[in-house]
Amino acid sequence: MLAVLGFVTILLVLALIMSKKVSTLVALIFVPAITGFIAAFINAPNVIIQAAQAAAEKAGTAYVEPVITFGTRFTKALSILSADYMGKGLSSIVATGVMFIFAILFFSTCSDAGVFDPIINRILKFTGEDPVKVCIGTFLIGCICHLDGSGATTFLIAIPACMPLFQKLKMNLWVEATIVALAAGIMNVMPWGGPTVRAAAAMSGLGYEVTGSELWVGIMPAWIAGLVTCLLIAAFLGKKEAKRIAAGIPAQEVTGLTEAKTTNTSNELARSGWRWYFNVALILVILYILVTNRLSPAVTFMIGYCVLLIVNYPSVDLQHKIINSHAQAAFLMVSIVFAAGAFTGVVKNSGMLASMTDALVSIIPTSMGTFIAPIVGLFSVPLSLLFDPDSYYYGVMPVIANAVSAMGGNALAVAKASIMGQMTLGFPLSPLTGATFLLLGLSGQDLGDHQKHTLPYAWVASAIMVAVGCVACGLLF
Numbered sequence: 469m470l471a472v473l474g475f476v477t478i479l480l481v482l483a484l485i486m487s488k489k490v491s492t493l494v495a496l497i498f499v500p501a502i503t504g505f506i507a508a509f510i511n512a513p514n515v516i517i518q519a520a521q522a523a524a525e526k527a528g529t530a531y532v533e534p535v536i537t538f539g540t541r542f543t544k545a546l547s548i549l550s551a552d553y554m555g556k557g558l559s560s561i562v563a564t565g566v567m568f569i570f571a572i573l574f575f576s577t578c579s580d581a582g583v584f585d586p587i588i589n590r591i592l593k594f595t596g597e598d599p600v601k602v603c604i605g606t607f608l609i610g611c612i613c614h615l616d617g618s619g620a621t622t623f624l625i626a627i628p629a630c631m632p633l634f635q636k637l638k639m640n641l642w643v644e645a646t647i648v649a650l651a652a653g654i655m656n657v658m659p660w661g662g663p664t665v666r667a668a669a670a671m672s673g674l675g676y677e678v679t680g681s682e683l684w685v686g687i688m689p690a691w692i693a694g695l696v697t698c699l700l701i702a703a704f705l706g707k708k709e710a711k712r713i714a715a716g717i718p719a720q721e722v723t724g725l726t727e728a729k730t731t732n733t734s735n736e737l738a739r740s741g742w743r744w745y746f747n748v749a750l751i752l753v754i755l756y757i758l759v760t761n762r763l764s765p766a767v768t769f770m771i772g773y774c775v776l777l778i779v780n781y782p783s784v785d786l787q788h789k790i791i792n793s794h795a796q797a798a799f800l801m802v803s804i805v806f807a808a809g810a811f812t813g814v815v816k817n818s819g820m821l822a823s824m825t826d827a828l829v830s831i832i833p834t835s836m837g838t839f840i841a842p843i844v845g846l847f848s849v850p851l852s853l854l855f856d857p858d859s860y861y862y863g864v865m866p867v868i869a870n871a872v873s874a875m876g877g878n879a880l881a882v883a884k885a886s887i888m889g890q891m892t893l894g895f896p897l898s899p900l901t902g903a904t905f906l907l908l909g910l911s912g913q914d915l916g917d918h919q920k921h922t923l924p925y926a927w928v929a930s931a932i933m934v935a936v937g938c939v940a941c942g943l944l945f
Contacts, residue, residue: 474820496807504814508545557813570769571660575616582738603706610651619903627910645911649896666861673812690937828871837875845885845934852894889930
């Protein structure tokens, strides 16, 4: 019964999210609240009996079987749902939620302070009129812009910044879209990136107590391999463009925007001089702490953000203005993380997950346990076209991870394999993310053409990450 209830819960959440009948937040809270109450109602008699037995043993008296009425069972089910299911699920992801809030605030404020502007400008000067350098520079700019984990911000900055060079050299704009998509995708694996945060929250909800930074460090060799692969792809596309231009073959026409948008470069919040160098050093220190696990990620970003504000914006009014300008984005993202904590808490603590795992284990051969994670990694990019990040990381991945664990495999390997493509390299290709359409609008591309051009390169980069992960990151252990 619990296995059926678990599958119904996941399928309902997936259907509601993917059909956009309700918001992700509502689906992740309301559905498990209903099915969790049903599970709690089923489990309530056993809980009441166990509590009575424990009380009798503690008091040293004879056990008297309690009378369980409908009202008693109903009331106990509400208590179980609130405290044991949703409550424990929320407590398991508090640190992840706090880290997510302050990471968004930190990097968004760094962008306000103009930390990345000189780097971007120097890259643009470096590129000159060499298509290969232009493509490499575009990739580097995309990587820098995506440090805040926001696809929309990356595309709004990187596409208009580089488009004049592509137009001047008569380069294909689909090449620019592909390169920026790869840059945003590979950088989305960072500890504060949405998929990594979701993977950590889901695994913590299952009892593995892992942070986003630990997942990232755990796949560091694979991530570096993916980063280098994407850089080489950018250079390869630049060489192809150089040959096409030299041969006099015209660029493909685009379907939308063809003129670069100009942006207002004046920014009253920008900081220069010694403050710029201080901000760069602060980012490097925070990255070092995350990699070495000197402090928890949440504490690191909390302290780092306070230092950033004090040094750059000592005015209290200005601090309030900056915090308020980014608070909405931070709140919207972290609310999903907490809703997911409630969801995974219900599925795990009610016994649904264990029952679903038993059902899957009975179907899948035990010998397949160690190979499931690499298989998940290999198909993680195309899975981005089928599942949005919330439905995959909070609905699909926990079931697969628990099944792998039950078969003697490493459940965390499933999370590591997933972030090698699912809504990382795959997110700028997915019609399920709004940022994809922003990328298409700015670069003037059609979704089908963009997927045709970019999917093979994203899949190759992801496959190389999985291969390196199998050798160096324990995906098979």
